Amino acid sequence: MHITPSTAPPAALTTPAPSPAERARPTLRRAVRLALGLAFALAPVHALAEPQNDALPLAPGTQLVPPGPGSPAVAPLETDPGQRRAIRGCEVEDNCRGHALTGLREFELEAFGPGPGEPGLPWLDDPYGHERASRGRGVARARTVARPSELRPDLPWLDELELPDLPVRWHERVIRYLEFYKDDPRGRNIMRAWLRRQGRFRALIVERLRRAGLPEDLLYVAMIESSYDPHTRSRVGAGGLWQFMPAGGRIYGLWIDRWIDERSDPVRSTEAACLYFADLYQRFGDWHLALAAYNAGYGAILRSVTRYNTNDYWRLLEYENALPWGTSLYVSKTMAAAIVGRNRAFFGFEDIDEAEPMRWDEVSVPKSVPLGAIARAAGASVEVIQELNPQLHRKRTPPTMSGYVMRVPAGSGPLFATRYPQLRGDWDRYDAYVVAHGERIEDIATVHGISRRKLMSLNGIEHESEIAGGMVLVVPRLSDEDKAKNRAEAEEDLYSSGVPPAVDDELMLVAVPDRDAHIPGKRRVFYRVVTGDSMSQVAHAFGVSLRDLALWNDLGAGAHLHPRMVLQAFVDQDWDGNSAEGAPVALLDDSRLLVVTRGSEEHIALMEQRIGRERIIYTPEKPESFETIGRKFGLDSRDMARINSRPHDTVVEPGEEVVVYKVVDKERSPRAADQAKAKRRSEARRKRGKSKN
Incomplete structure (x- = not known):
């Protein structure tokens, strides 16, 4: 799902972000969301219909509020009003077309428009449209026909299909997808897998769509977007059931950071998708264009509408460079999937062994609680807790949010409320810590009385390069006295590990x-x-x-x-x-x-002093090679060449000055110790040579 740039500055950008202590969510979330919000935008959705009374029962999930450690209260999505205004084309609270104009338009259609026709029957292409579509083109002109089989006389079964509550346009591409799912083994296998996975999320999604007054068969958008896999990620970074990009997810109130990504949350992402669908329909007033905009971004569709001067999605299919290739197939693919879903028995999918639907109780837990502790309190496995909460990426609740609402298996809420306080020692020993820019991970570990490796493991960090200023880490809880003591130790290590390292009270x-x-x-x-x-x-x-x-x-x-x-x-x-x-x-x-000053004599002298050497000037009385001079001080010819920036086979003439590093304290550094040892060996060889002579 794509979100296109908006030129309208969001009003929310003028609101200062609270401090980390004042908010439950991470410090950087709002700042990042606002910055990205300027560069990206979504698209508006539709005039909402009243939910049907004969609908499926509500999806399970909120029917139980156990008396656990804090009453679970799911925070509403904090959307970006400015970006939503850009998508809708008007204020979020308004009906963009106005109720009076809508009523007038309905009257005009009833009085002067085409006949009402048969309820649910779509506009159809001309009889030869499918031939042109098979060559990659759309139709030349559209007309109304009584039955879909007039478009494809060879497929009389089209007349018997139950249509979804989304408007269907009988384009050849829709029919080709239907044939693919009906007769092609590849299509049948794909659809069977999709329908099997759909069972886990159907009740949840349909209930949210009804609550929002949206067509229930938008359920099939998630089928096309993610195959009903909340963990899926696209190559461009879209994620979750509804494939929100990060910027789009933030516009619609989804929380995204290194600890949590609500694009993977089936409940929260579905609620955000409902808002997005509603905004897209509000913008376009047509579900085919709205779905195209969901795929390509509302800006791309608006540009095509104005460039080709038509608001008919199916007409846009006819024109060169009007729609991205994927978008030209997207609406037909979604329509076909919804038709199959409404006619499972006809297409031979009535015997699908569906996945168990998501059922859960909601409980409120403190920050930084390991999923293992939650699982033990709920009498479940960590894997089950992860399946119910796929938005949690680090196997613990976010360290910046108290009262986080978790899902536990249905019926386990009362057990959790009883057992959770008894397991306090398993979870009530961690705090959140905001990393400063330039702070070393070893210092953070030392201050909090933990090893560097343990700190990285606790936070799911594989390499220290992942740590950046502003990041929130989980750290063990210590007293202020212990932290002050550890901090002093960390500072000593920091200042004594300079280049070169200092000792004692050296700066x-x-x-x-x-x-x-x-x-x-x-x-x-x-x-x-x-x-x-x-x-x-x-x-x-x-x-x-x-x-x-x-x-x-x-x-x-x-x-x-x-x-x-x-x-x-x-x-x-x-x-x-x-x-x-x-x-x-x-x-x-x-x-x-x-x-x-870098490279000055003072700088060089101090560096050598720090490692137990002294910088001296050596002047030979007779011609001497670098090798001969170096042996006197435990250096070789290449050491001399490097120090003096001259070739290693240089011969120094009498009276000529060269720089030499002389060992004065072999205990100060391994380098000084090695040089002193080399000098002793050289002197020993020289003495042996003299004795032989």
């Missing part, structure tokens, strides 16, 4: 292009790069341009950053230390840094 050495750099009206801050950082991400966190950040640090804007690099940035004096999204930025403490 972290930071090399910049100019240690005395200054920009009037700005203050300089320092940021340590962590795995996964990019120049653009760091620049965005500081609210500066990528070009400026690269210039201040003399870096290539397109090159990768690497962990343990330290960047300087010049920010406004009143900058609050948070990114544009409100996530904190982890800055280094200026008082614990020793800033030097």
